[in-house]
Amino acid sequence: MxxxxxxxxxxxxxxxxxxxxxxPILGASRGNAIWIQSARPLALGQVVFIGxxxxxxxxxxxxxxxxxxNVVENSHSLKPxxxxxAGTWGSHEGSLLLWVLxxxxxxxxxxxxxxxxxxxxxxxxLSVQAWISVGFLTFMLFTSNPFExxxxxxxxxxDLNPLLQDVGLAMHPxxxxxxxxxxxxxxxxxxxALLEGRVDAAWARWVRPWTLAAWMSLTAGIALGSWxxxxxxxxxxxxxxxxxxxxxxxxxxxxxxxxxxxIVTEKRDAFKSWTILLAILTFxxxxxxxxxxxxxxxxxxxxxxxxxxxxxxxxxxxxxxxxGSLALYAWRAPVMEGGGLFKPVxxxxxxxxxxxxxxxxxxxxxxGTLYPLLLEAVTGDKISVGPPFFNAAFVPMMLVLVVFMAVxxxxxxxxxxxxxxxxxxxxxxxxxxxxxxxxxxxQTGAPVLAYIAVAAAVWLLLATLREWAxxxxxxxxxxxxxxxxxxxxxxxxxxxxxxxxxxxxxxMGMVGSSAWKSEEIVFVAPGxxxxxxxxxxxxxxxxxNQGPNYFADQGTLRVWSDGAFVTTLLPERRSYPxxxxxxxxxxxxxxxxxxxxxxxxxxASDQALQSGAWTLRILYEPLVNLxxxxxxxxxxxxxxxxxxxxxxxxxxxxxxxxxxxPAE
Numbered sequence: 001m002x003x004x005x006x007x008x009x010x011x012x013x014x015x016x017x018x019x020x021x022x023x024p025i026l027g028a029s030r031g032n033a034i035w036i037q038s039a040r041p042l043a044l045g046q047v048v049f050i051g052x053x054x055x056x057x058x059x060x061x062x063x064x065x066x067x068x069x070n071v072v073e074n075s076h077s078l079k080p081x082x083x084x085x086a087g088t089w090g091s092h093e094g095s096l097l098l099w100v101l102x103x104x105x106x107x108x109x110x111x112x113x114x115x116x117x118x119x120x121x122x123x124x125x126l127s128v129q130a131w132i133s134v135g136f137l138t139f140m141l142f143t144s145n146p147f148e149x150x151x152x153x154x155x156x157x158x159d160l161n162p163l164l165q166d167v168g169l170a171m172h173p174x175x176x177x178x179x180x181x182x183x184x185x186x187x188x189x190x191x192x193a194l195l196e197g198r199v200d201a202a203w204a205r206w207v208r209p210w211t212l213a214a215w216m217s218l219t220a221g222i223a224l225g226s227w228x229x230x231x232x233x234x235x236x237x238x239x240x241x242x243x244x245x246x247x248x249x250x251x252x253x254x255x256x257x258x259x260x261x262x263i264v265t266e267k268r269d270a271f272k273s274w275t276i277l278l279a280i281l282t283f284x285x286x287x288x289x290x291x292x293x294x295x296x297x298x299x300x301x302x303x304x305x306x307x308x309x310x311x312x313x314x315x316x317x318x319x320x321x322x323x324g325s326l327a328l329y330a331w332r333a334p335v336m337e338g339g340g341l342f343k344p345v346x347x348x349x350x351x352x353x354x355x356x357x358x359x360x361x362x363x364x365x366x367x368g369t370l371y372p373l374l375l376e377a378v379t380g381d382k383i384s385v386g387p388p389f390f391n392a393a394f395v396p397m398m399l400v401l402v403v404f405m406a407v408x409x410x411x412x413x414x415x416x417x418x419x420x421x422x423x424x425x426x427x428x429x430x431x432x433x434x435x436x437x438x439x440x441x442x443q444t445g446a447p448v449l450a451y452i453a454v455a456a457a458v459w460l461l462l463a464t465l466r467e468w469a470x471x472x473x474x475x476x477x478x479x480x481x482x483x484x485x486x487x488x489x490x491x492x493x494x495x496x497x498x499x500x501x502x503x504x505x506x507x508m509g510m511v512g513s514s515a516w517k518s519e520e521i522v523f524v525a526p527g528x529x530x531x532x533x534x535x536x537x538x539x540x541x542x543x544x545n546q547g548p549n550y551f552a553d554q555g556t557l558r559v560w561s562d563g564a565f566v567t568t569l570l571p572e573r574r575s576y577p578x579x580x581x582x583x584x585x586x587x588x589x590x591x592x593x594x595x596x597x598x599x600x601x602x603x604a605s606d607q608a609l610q611s612g613a614w615t616l617r618i619l620y621e622p623l624v625n626l627x628x629x630x631x632x633x634x635x636x637x638x639x640x641x642x643x644x645x646x647x648x649x650x651x652x653x654x655x656x657x658x659x660x661x662p663a664e
Contacts, residue, residue, distance in 0.1 A: 006056030179218025234584030502633025509626025
């Protein structure tokens with residue numbers, strides 16, 4: 001009965017979405033206030049009914065209702081409760097339900113909290129958002145019903161993919177989807193603006209908090225997925241330029257450009273049509289990622305293996321949304337140009353350069369991701385575009401961006417004094433050079449690009465801190481004055497400092513773990529020792545353990561350094577009988593200086609296995625934890641900016657009287 005309630009709730013949500021897609025936008029065009037106001041209850045009704053369907057599906061997983069096909073294919077009675085819950089979104093159908101729920105939540109958020117948005121603009125925005133929901137709800141109900149029954153019900157399920165039975169992967173999809181789908185509301189704002197023919201500072205102010213919320217979540221989702229790949233897959237890497245990694249990274253790149261472009265639109269009434277285009281393209285890339293993951297075009301540890309017919313449906317939705325929005329853009333965008341003029345050396349010019357580099361980087365990743373697929377479709381030839389291409393084409397562009405990022409906050413609007421800016425950062429440049437010389441002295445043998453990247457990261461970190469110190473007059477005024485100025489700064493300014501510093505720290509971690517990594521892959525028997533990066537590792541053997549729904553072969557490694565005992569590492573090789581699959585559980589000793597990382601696998605020959613020998617992969621990853629620290633700082637910086645009172649509710653509400661108007 002509960003699954004039928006969930007299915008019926010989705011049908012009701014679809015009906016509401018259709019009405020929401022028609023009535024408010026007609027009301028806005030005809031000036032009918034009642035039709036305009038209908039957008040709010042319709043949007044909230046979608047949240048209620050889709051939320052009810054989501055709870056119904058989760059309940060089916062929690063109680064192991066094996067009359068539901070989705071539960072049979074993605075759960076098991078012995079699975080821990082956390083992963084039963086995570087199974088709700090661990091399949092194609094369940095993840096689609098999560099997708100439409102987040103769509104509805106963002107629409108409901110605008111309906112509830114967009115109190116300062118003009119009623120007609122909000123009505124158009126929510127109507128566009130509703131049509132996106134219609135597309136995905138029809139796709140789910142007609143091709144991917146999460147509540148499909150199976151009779152007779154099997155005694156137990158097939159279990160969730162063991163790779164997904166992990167805390168990191170339990171949280172990764174919701175965060176990633178919140179980012180993907182979050183850009184839908186920005187897309188809806190953009191299309192509404194095109195329909196109205198008006199983009200101004202107020203529009204940019206309304207868009208920024210939603211863009212920032214989606215960007216934060218996508219950042220957290222990508223970082224969490226990278227961390228999961230690092231410790232779960234057993235290869236010791238955190239990024240492989242996998243196509244599905246790329247399709248989450250591209251919206252992040254353009255979303256970053258959109259964040260900065262919207263600032264110029266708000267502050268200087270410039271970049272209006274460009275900001276609209278970025279809003280359209282960012283969500284379009286999210287839809288493209290959905291198509292690639294669910295169309296059967298590729299096989300990946302991240303992908304949903306589904307039949308191509310479903311991919312054709314999404315391709316049609318993709319063509320309609322992207323083609324329609326770009327056609328509308330081509331028609332209406334030319335009338336939106338205008339705004340403040342600026343000199344080649346100015347903050348506007350710096351942000352324009354930021355946008356151009358990010359757009360070029362996105363194009364590079366898009367080309368490297370789609371070219372093998374297009375070539376195979378046209379010629380039947382299969383090629384692989386992997387890390388060598390992306391590292392050679394993408395990394396240099398990012399280094400140029402990082403160098404200019406350090407200077408951007410020092411520039412003033414309209415016209416900047418370049419000589420004065422360089423005067424302020426000359427000491428920073430000298431200090432960055434000294435740090436790189438010290439790194440080269442301590443760690444030689446890395447590629448030249450690694451030292452250049454370290455120099456760029458240190459330059460960005462020190463320049464960011466220098467700009468913040470100048471704002472509060474650090475070392476130039478008494479501490480009481482420093483504190484007063486720091487408290488008086490907008491939270492968005494502190495957020496920018498934290499986020500830019502986080503990016504610099506993350507880059508240091510990426511370079512350190514890539515350029516100076518030590519790795520040993522050896523066959524070991526009990527009593528064998530391995531030396532790596534100053535550590536002496538003793539392999540004591542493997543024992544069999546029983547888990548809730550798996551068997552684990554657990555290795556024991558004793559680690560010494562300079563004759564002193566350091567730690568014991570317990571890597572595992574898990575076997576899941578129901579899923580008939582195995583996973584690697586690495587063991588990691590983490591410090592800020594680096595990780596000692598170990599994983600085990602069965603040797604290639606049966607004879608070696610009978611003798612107690614195993615394949616041991618052991619690595620030392622310098623500075624790798626700076627990646628996660630820097631990513632956390634990026635997210636926290638975004639959250640701090642989002643908490644700024646100027647961004648919480650969009651454009652400020654007009655005061656009721658002059659006496660009530662706060663002083664600026």
